[in-house]
Amino acid sequence: MINKLVKKIKETNAPIxxxxxxxxxxxxxxxxxxxxxxxxxxxxxxxxxIWQYNKGIIDSTYDLIPAVKPxxxxxxxxxxxxxxxxxxxxKYAKEKDLVVIGDxxxxxxxxxxxxxxxxxxxxxxxxxxxxxLFDEDFATVNPYLGTDGIKPFIDVCKKENKGLFILVKTSxxxxxxxxxxxxxxxxxxxWVGEQVAEWGAEHMGDSYSYVGAVVGATYPExxxxxxxxxxxxxxxxxxxxxxxxxxxxxxxYFNEDGLGAxxxxxxxxxxxxxxxxxxxxxxxxxxxxxxxAVIDMIQDITSIF
Amino acid sequence: MINKLVKKIKETNAPIxxxxxxxxxxxxxxxxxxxxxxxxxxxxxxxxxIWQYNKGIIDSTYDLIPAVKPxxxxxxxxxxxxxxxxxxxxKYAKEKDLVVIGDxxxxxxxxxxxxxxxxxxxxxxxxxxxxxLFDEDFATVNPYLGTDGIKPFIDVCKKENKGLFILVKTSxxxxxxxxxxxxxxxxxxxWVGEQVAEWGAEHMGDSYSYVGAVVGATYPExxxxxxxxxxxxxxxxxxxxxxxxxxxxxxxYFNEDGLGAxxxxxxxxxxxxxxxxxxxxxxxxxxxxxxxAVIDMIQDITSIF
Numbered sequence: 001m002i003n004k005l006v007k008k009i010k011e012t013n014a015p016i017x018x019x020x021x022x023x024x025x026x027x028x029x030x031x032x033x034x035x036x037x038x039x040x041x042x043x044x045x046x047x048x049x050i051w052q053y054n055k056g057i058i059d060s061t062y063d064l065i066p067a068v069k070p071x072x073x074x075x076x077x078x079x080x081x082x083x084x085x086x087x088x089x090x091k092y093a094k095e096k097d098l099v100v101i102g103d104x105x106x107x108x109x110x111x112x113x114x115x116x117x118x119x120x121x122x123x124x125x126x127x128x129x130x131x132x133l134f135d136e137d138f139a140t141v142n143p144y145l146g147t148d149g150i151k152p153f154i155d156v157c158k159k160e161n162k163g164l165f166i167l168v169k170t171s172x173x174x175x176x177x178x179x180x181x182x183x184x185x186x187x188x189x190x191w192v193g194e195q196v197a198e199w200g201a202e203h204m205g206d207s208y209s210y211v212g213a214v215v216g217a218t219y220p221e222x223x224x225x226x227x228x229x230x231x232x233x234x235x236x237x238x239x240x241x242x243x244x245x246x247x248x249x250x251x252x253y254f255n256e257d258g259l260g261a262x263x264x265x266x267x268x269x270x271x272x273x274x275x276x277x278x279x280x281x282x283x284x285x286x287x288x289x290x291x292x293a294v295i296d297m298i299q300d301i302t303s304i305f
Numbered sequence: 306m307i308n309k310l311v312k313k314i315k316e317t318n319a320p321i322x323x324x325x326x327x328x329x330x331x332x333x334x335x336x337x338x339x340x341x342x343x344x345x346x347x348x349x350x351x352x353x354x355i356w357q358y359n360k361g362i363i364d365s366t367y368d369l370i371p372a373v374k375p376x377x378x379x380x381x382x383x384x385x386x387x388x389x390x391x392x393x394x395x396k397y398a399k400e401k402d403l404v405v406i407g408d409x410x411x412x413x414x415x416x417x418x419x420x421x422x423x424x425x426x427x428x429x430x431x432x433x434x435x436x437x438l439f440d441e442d443f444a445t446v447n448p449y450l451g452t453d454g455i456k457p458f459i460d461v462c463k464k465e466n467k468g469l470f471i472l473v474k475t476s477x478x479x480x481x482x483x484x485x486x487x488x489x490x491x492x493x494x495x496w497v498g499e500q501v502a503e504w505g506a507e508h509m510g511d512s513y514s515y516v517g518a519v520v521g522a523t524y525p526e527x528x529x530x531x532x533x534x535x536x537x538x539x540x541x542x543x544x545x546x547x548x549x550x551x552x553x554x555x556x557x558y559f560n561e562d563g564l565g566a567x568x569x570x571x572x573x574x575x576x577x578x579x580x581x582x583x584x585x586x587x588x589x590x591x592x593x594x595x596x597x598a599v600i601d602m603i604q605d606i607t608s609i610f
Binding site: 021023024032036041042043045046071073074076077078079080082083084087105106107108109110111112113115116118119120124125126127128129131133134142143144145146147148149167170171172173174175176177178179181182183184188191192195 | 326328329337341346347348350351376378379381382383384385387388389392410411412413414415416417418420421423424425429430431432433434436438439447448449450451452453454472475476477478479480481482483484486487488489493496497500
């Protein structure tokens with residue numbers, strides 16, 4: 001799957017991923033209204049609204065981008081119907097040949113991590129049958145519990161040809177509270193990064209590992225160090241745009257080959273129509289606004305090479 | 306909700322929580338068969354089997370215990386129908402007046418943590434209506450992202466009178482890889498514990514905070530230190546029994562008042578009928594075996610006072 005991601009990034013010349021993180025107030029009025037008319041102001045209605053909204057964005061951007069990253073929390077907040085919309089979104093994106101990164105930030109130990117890995121990347125056996133359920137291509141994982149928490153994910157990835165992005169240095173202001181603390185002369189995130197490189201060596205693709213890392217765009221100096229600590233790990237970079245990361249700041253996350261990083265934008269793309277710059281598209285044209293925002297983002301980011 | 310938990314622990318004289326972590330091979334054959342007969346060997350069939358299994362255990366133990374802790378990963382592995390079984394289990398346990406600790410180990414930043422908090426502890430607004438969906442009483446949360454990741458949970462807890470257990474020192478063998486690393490002379494878990502105490506001071510119940518901590522039973526010396534670092538935080542203690550924690554080792558997790566800790570057992574209770582000790586109950590008597598295992602666990606743990 002890392003090979004497919006690299007191939008698609010090369011083909012599209014777009015080291016970006018669109019974050020499908022729908023809030024109800026992002027969804028244009030006409031879509032919301034139709035969903036509520038059909039299902040009422042219910043979790044089912046909300047789930048239908050975000051699914052239709054996602055579908056519009058996928059349809060108008062899939063030829064330009066390698067991947068999407070649905071953030072499961074935004075679906076989980078609508079309960080069981082919301083999670084059905086997550087499943088539908090993953091399935092539809094894969095039908096459009098997009099790589100799907102499930103931003104689930106799961107992490108536990110032993111059999112529990114194995115159950116999460118099964119849920120999101122693997123197959124579950126029920127009686128004599130096997131099912132792939134949420135079935136993303138990659139999942140994000142939290143490293144706080146150490147190797148016991150990560151190995152069950154890697155085992156499933158090996159079997160299913162799937163991958164991970166492990167949180168190393170997150171993009172938020174308080175990420176430093178624990179992640180930046182100094183241990184034997186080096187910050188915790190470097191130790192985690194080193195461990196990611198080690199875990200990743202166990203499951204290599206052609207040029208990069210199936211085990212990548214999350215490093216926020218808001219900390220380019222740390223990105224520079226982490227790039228060297230984990231040379232074979234793809235870096236998923238959140239925090240561009242809305243959170244303040246700039247294209248110029250992204251250079252250190254990439255390797256000399258122009259590969260090695262994939263930059264996420266969520267609100268900047270999916271809510272483009274709510275920005276002044278794209279207001280001309282109107283709410284009815286929200287999907288076209290997203291397409292234009294993707295084109296602009298690709299241009300912005302590739303300008304650094 | 307922390308007040309209710311403390312009250313129920315006093316009433317039952319049982320500082321324990323039953324972990325509802327169903328695997329399909331834990332479910333007695335007769336329940337599995339009936340579920341598959343009705344729904345096929347499908348995720349719906351599996352979800353029905355684990356729900357019926359849970360119901361039996363709740364029905365036969367609810368008068369003895371203050372709380373249950375469903376581990377969402379075990380439901381998530383059965384996809385959307387599995388999560389519907391999780392929702393049903395939470396609802397049913399609450400109908401039996403049990404406190405429900407959702408072992409979800411979520412954690413993200415800003416609006417994403419807020420969405421998780423809404424999903425598990427809060428209310429979601431859909432049009433003019435509000436819904437409580439998964440609606441646990443407590444949720445477990447991962448601290449790796451720092452205050453930005455925790456505050457949105459605390460905000461929802463304040464509004465809804467609910468609580469958290471934040472991972473401090475987990476029970477697994479490799480938990481030390483990052484959690485035990487020394488920072489300015491003290492291990493990371495102590496710094497996290499200190500932060501938990503600080504977060505907890507913001508949202509106090511009568512005698513304990515709404516913000517508790519997870520500290521594994523497998524590390525009693527660390528439990529002793531953390532008890533002092535977070536005197537007002539309830540400690541949720543996994544790792545008793547199957548993972549090797551002993552009753553004697555649990556003493557340091559409690560305060561002088563005999564309160565301050567709640568000990569989880571999952572397999573030891575819900576799979577009791579598969580143990581030699583309780584084999585006499587047979588698979589048909591799995592729920593009674595669980596009841597006896599609860600009685601034995603309470604006796605074992607209260608013997609330390």
